Structures are given as structure tokens and as C-alpha cells.
Amino acid sequence: MTVGLTHFLVVSTLLFSMGLYAIITRKNAILVLMGIELILNSANINFVAFSRFGNFGYSGHLVALFVIVLAAAEAAIALAIVLNIYKNMSTVNVDEIDNLRD
Amino acid sequence: MNYYDIIFYLFAAVTLLSALMVVTNRNIVHSAFYLLFTFFGVAGLYVLLAADFIAIVQLIVYVGGILILLLFGVMLTNKITNVEIKTGTINLVPAVIGIGLFAGALLASVINAPWKINIAEKTFPTTKILGTLLIQEYLLIFELLGIILLIALIGAASIARK
């Protein structure tokens, strides 16, 4: 069986699942951010793969490019937030930040 | 089994294994370094998908920018010498069950889906085409992205300074 669209999609699915796992299970906010990056990467793989195997021109590439740009922006903002949280609560453990309950 | 396939499996393995290490490693710094390999593997997959420009951008932005940023985050929020650098997990059992079921469902649908394959022609390099598109069809989005980046930078600086 030669490598085709399905292979890439499987890789991307697994990558997505692992990102999700990181987001849900890890306590540290930085790790949660890493999970988000994984998810974004998996999405990007999908875009580029569909672009390659679906003959949609180069729009997939461009969207992937945009996603990367947005990921950069998101990372900057998210880290700033994390730093702020750390400054205010002196922790970055997500499970300890449960002010939403009240 | 040709070279293409071998290379694909190689990169896929690098990506997935390192990603697994990222999400399971207790040490955050190690996770960050494993993330480097993940991004590298993904970049390789892009190359296999004939997206040379995206692969390069992936390397430059993710590896050179975001990863460094994350490392800074780790260093600013954890003292390196502290044992706190190791971090635990929560919701392990429900997460494994839920994600397992979810991933299973996704995989089943991805594998069983009757994809319509219509392979595009390979053209190298893609840089010129993407550049043309960016300043023609996607000009507005391009400009908006620039603004978003600017706002994000200002916002990040302003949030972090508080």
C-alpha cells in the first residue's frame, strides 16, 4: 500500500489526539499551550494534504501559512496571559485556577 | 515500498513519537525539546506533500520563534533548579477513555471515507505562486493578518507588563 491521503490524515488525527490529551491532562499551562500547537500542526497537515491530493490549487498552502502566523500571535498572547496569571496567582497550574466555579 | 514511503514513515514516526514524549514527559523542558522534533517531523511531512515554502516557514516560525517563546515561558514561570519543573497530570482516566473513543471514531471515519483523489501537479518552487496569490486574491487577508500581528504584539506586551 503506497502512501496516500489516508496516511497523512491518520498522522494528523493521532497528532490531534495527542494535543487534546495534553490540553486535558497536563497541569502546567505551558504544556497546555504545547498541546494547542500540536493541534494546530495537525490541522495544517490536513490543509496541505488536501491541497496536494484534492487539486485545490494553492489555497491550502496559504491557509496553512495563515494558521502559522496566527499560531505565532496566539503563542505570544497566551504566554503573556500565562505570565500574568503567574504574577497574580504565583502558579501556572491550570487545575488550581478554578475561579470560574464561583 | 519506495523511498518516498520510507521517508514518510520515518518522518511520521519521528513526529508521533516525539509528540507522545511531549505529552507524557513529566519534565517541561524535556517536553519543549521533544516538541522541536515534532515540528521538525511535521516540516518533513510538508516537504513530502510538495509544500516547500510551508516547510521552511514551519521551521523558521515554529522552531525558531514559537518554541523559543515557549521555552522562555517555561523559564519565566519555573525556577530551573526547582523540582516544580516536573509537572503532573489530571483527569487521566476519563481523558484516555474519551480521547481513545474520539480518536477511534475519527480514525474509523478517516480510513473508511471514500476520498476522491485528484493529485495536483508538482511545481517547484511554490514561493512565486504563493507570493502572487498573497498580493492578489488574498491581499485583504494578508493585510488583516499584518494588523492582527501588530495588535497581538502590542496586546501581549501590554498584558505581560501589568
Next chain:
Amino acid sequence: MYESTLINLSLFILLLPLLGFVVTLLLGKKVKSVFIFENLIIILTFFSSVYLLYSKLANFRTTKISSELEWFGFNNFITGTKLSINLGFMIDNITAIMLFVVALISMLVHLYSIEYMKGDERYNRYFAYLGIFTFSMNGIVLTNNILMMYIFWELVGLSSYLLIGFWFEKKTAADAGKKAFIVNRIGDIGMFAGILILFLTYQTFSFDKIFSSISSGVLPFNSDFWLTVTGILLFCGAIGKSAQFPLHVWLPDAMEGPTPVSALIHAATMVAAGVYLVVRIFGLLTADAMLFIGVIGMISAFIPATIALTQNDIKKVLAYSTVSQLGYMIMALGVGAYQFAFFHLVTHAFFKAALFLGSGSVIHAMHHEQDIRKMGGLRNKMPLTYWTFVISSLAISGIPLTSGFLSKDGIIASSMAFANLTGHYLFPIFSLVVALLTAFYMFRLIILTFHGEPRDIHKFEHAHESPFLMVMPLVLLAGLSIFIWYTPNPLNSEQGWILSKWIEKPTVFTPERSRFDFMKSSSDEENNIKQSYLDAEVYKEAMHSAHYPAMILSELMAILGILFAFIVYQWKKINADSIADKIKPLYNFSLNKWYFDEIYNKTFVAFTIGLSKVLAWFDAKIIDGMVNGSAFLTKHFSFFIGNFDKYVIDGIVNFTAYFNGFIGLLVRRIQTGKVQSYLALVIFSLVILLFIFK
């Protein structure tokens, strides 16, 4: 001079006393001298009414000025018609003259009261009441519709009540006020019913519109009978207000009020409002209604005259003579002597006000002694009072050269003419008898009060002539009792300007079939001018032939009465007491006022009290029982409801609360506030959804 000027002037005259009333009442307690304001107001009112009378007679002698504005209206959207209730003024010569009389007497009484009421603790309030009385009386006079007249009618009733009971610390005064009010209400119920019948039939209150509808043949319930009933019902108001038999009992009691009030309200103006009402509605009276009115007037003229013979209270005698004279006027209207009735109203207003104010002067001088048996010999002490009193008494007795002669003689002549035309001979007989009685009791009063020896030396010593402000009105009013103001010929009032020029001849609007024969319009239709029956040949002839006999007979009666009074009381040729002893039952009958009060107390009052006792018992036992029973039921029912609430409803509510709390307890555990657990839940739900919609 425009008609609207007169209308505006009359509005001014109407509202001025109201202003006086409001200001005097509001400032009365703070500003001691506010009564001066009220007096100035009333003087201004008087001069305005003089000007009004002059303008009316000089510029619009034959026109009737009226003005209306809509008070409120009801739109009937189904038929598209509109029913409007109007307010309005109507000024004819009668209105103008009446307004003048009211304003003049009101002004004189105001001025007189300044002295008479001096030192009273509610001095200013007294003037305020006089102000509202003048306002209401002007309203009655000026109106052009019966509804507004009824409103002001009740307002004069109110001011009369307030003034009779002015010294309400005295129980008799308070009772008299109540009596006047209640007795008047009885008459007013009749009047109200009459007004309702009129409104039901004609959808308007305006006199003119009602009259024109009647002359075009529209009748209440389409029958002459109901027109008669309507006339009599409206006349009931006059019975009450003008103190006619059988509702005359309130007027003598009303003498409990201050004497100037008796002069203004209970002699000259308000009681004449009844006569004025009949004058206004004269056009719709059928022959039967007129006969009824005439009989009532005759009885009311006779009975009080007999009572007045034996009364010893100076004001009571005058009060009964007032009822008697009002009876004359009413009778005159009944026999169709429209113009003489109004003429007598005017002349009577002047000489009776003079008499009352004179009696007030005497009472003032005698330190509130009203019993004529304790007076006597005041002639020399109070010459002005005496002479004005004598002139007024001559006028009321109908001696020539006085105004009373002119009007009274006219009434007697009219009643004779009426008797000749229709055969009702009781009217002239009774009016002559009353003339005799009137002359007798008036001179009995004068002789006992002013002549002879003083019977109460102590009070006599302190008696003195009254001050200028009290004497001036007396002189003025007595002066107005002289013939010269009314006619150049002292023996024939027909040539006078009042009768020949000023008073409009009455027009009768009732159907021909329900009129007296002499009122039917003459058969010669060629001139076709709607002429009054007064100008008809038949009536003129009857009047002409009745003129001299009436004059001679009435003079004879008056002189006989005066002579008899002098024989009995001045020269003491006959002992009054021995006559009284001889006819003891008759004497007592008269002295006790024909036992009217006793009869009313035994019958109507007792019946009312008995009825109210029965009703009270009914209230106490049955209504209260029902109320208590329902309260009992309600109470127990509420207990039941309360327990039901407490255990069942509250139980359900509490159970719901507990249940919700329990559910909440379960659900709360999911709500951790941790983003990650939420995300895990989202994943689970997503998976479930995926499997459902596979």
C-alpha cells in the same frame, strides 16, 4: 351697547358676590376688617345691576337677550346625534328688575348688618354667607335653563340653612336650620321629578326650547295630563321654597336666624324665588295646574293670616304675614294675574324688607327682646323706625298711595275677573278676607309695639333710636313703598311703567284644549300676531269691570281691619282677652298655628322615626346577622384554606425546593471551575453525539 355687553355685565354681577364670599370666608379669621371688602363688593354689584337695568330698559326693552355655552355633551355614536347640556343666561325685563331688587335689598341688608351684627364672634363669616346667598340668588334670576336654576336653587337652600343656623349654639336655631333644609328637600324632590320629566321629553333644559316644543305640540308622554303633572311637580319646588301650604312650617322657625337675614332671605328674595320659578314656567301651566296653584296660594294666604292674629313674637307675626303675602302672589299666578304677581313680588320685597329691618331695629333697641307683650310706647323713642314701620304696614295692608295698594288691588281685581270668567268665586272672597286679616294683625303689631304705655320699663329706659347705618335702609325701603316709583296715578297701576312697559305680557304655550277659556287665542286670525291673553278683549273687559268693585271692597276691608285693631288695642273698647276667652278653641287653634307642627310630628315625623326604628332593627338583626354569618363562614373557610396552604401547598413548594437542592448537589460536582474538566466533558459529549449521528 351690544347684547354681549349685557351678558358680560350679568356674568360680572353673578360672579362678584362669589368672589366676595371666597375672599371673606378665607380671610375671615385672619383679617378682622375683611367684611368691608364684602360690603364694597355688594355695593359694586348693586351699581352694576342698576346699570344693567338701565341699559336693558333703555336699549333692549322689547328684546330677550340670551346666551348659551355647552357645559358638556354626550355623543351618541349609533344615531350620530349629540345631547348637550348647556349653561346660559337669559335677560329679559323681569330678570333685570329682579336682579335690581335682589342687589338693592342685599346691599341694604349688608349695610344694616354692619351695625346689627356688631360684636358677633363670627362676624366675617356672616358676611361671607350673605355673599354666597347673593351669588346663588343672582344665579336663579339670570339662568335660562331649569337645570342651572335647580343648582342655584339648592345653593340658596344651602345659604339659607347656614344663615338660619348661624347661631348654632342655640338648639332651636340649629333645629330650625335643619327643619328648613329638610322641608325644602321635600319640595325639591317634586321639582326634580318635574325636571326629569321635562328632560326626558325634550332632551333640553332650556326654557325657550321647552316652550317652543310644547307649542309645536310635543307633550310629556303625549298627554295633557302629564303636562299638568309636570307643572304641578315643578311647582312643588316653589311650595317648598316659598313656604306654601303644606310646607310652610319651616319659615316661621327660620326666624331663629339673625333678623337682617330674615329680611333678606326669608322675606324679600329667596322665598320669592318660588314665585319667580312659577313666573318662569308660566308658559307650560295648564288650566288644571293653574287651578291647583291658585288653590294652594289661596290656602297659604289664608291660614298664616289667621295664625298671625294671635302670635306674640314680632318676627313670627312678620313671618306668617310673609307666607300669607307669598300665598297672594302664588294665587295671583294661579288666576293668571302674571304681571300683578311679579309686581307684588317687587313691592312686597321692599316693604317686607323694611318691616323686618324695622323689627330688627326694635329688637336691637330692646336688647334682643322679641315679645310684643313686653314692648309698647316706643313711638317717641324711635321715631324713624316707627314711621317707616307705619308706611310699610300701610303698604302691606293695601292703603292707597302705597305700592302695596297697587299690586294687591291688582291681585284682588284679577281674582274677581277670574271668578267672573270661570266661576271660581272662592278666590276673591278669600283674598278679601285675607286683606282684612292682614290689616288687622299688622296694626295690632304696630299698636302693641309702638303705642300705649311701656310694659317693660327697664328695657324701655335703655331703648334708643338705631344708628345711621340701620335707619338709612329703613328710610330707603319705606320710601320705595310709595306709589310714585311705580306709576303716576296712585289709583291705577295699569298706567304705571312697570306694568304697561316693563313686564312682558306672558305667552301661554299649552295646547288650546287644556287652557282656560279666556286664555284661548282669539278667533280672528287675520292679524295673526301671537297676542297675550292679557290683551284679549274678554279679559280686558273682565278686568275693567272688576277694577272698581275690587278697589272699593279691598279698601273697605283694609280700613275695617285697621279700625278694628285700633278699637281693640289702642282704645281698648273691646277687651281682647275676653274675646279670646269666648272663642277659646279657635283662639288656641290659631295660637298653636293650626297644630301643623304637632300634626306633622305625630304623622310624618313619627312615621319616619318609626320607619327608621324598624329599619334600624332590620339592620341590627338581619343585615348584621347576615354580615356576621358571612364573617363566620369566611373565617372558617379561611382557616381551612390556611391549613391547606400550610400543609399541602407549602409541602409541594418545599418538596420542589428539596428536590432541586438534591439535583443541584449532584450537578454541582461537575461544576469544578476547571477548564480542563469542562473540555473533557465536551469531548465526552462530542463522542456521544458522534455515535448517535453516525
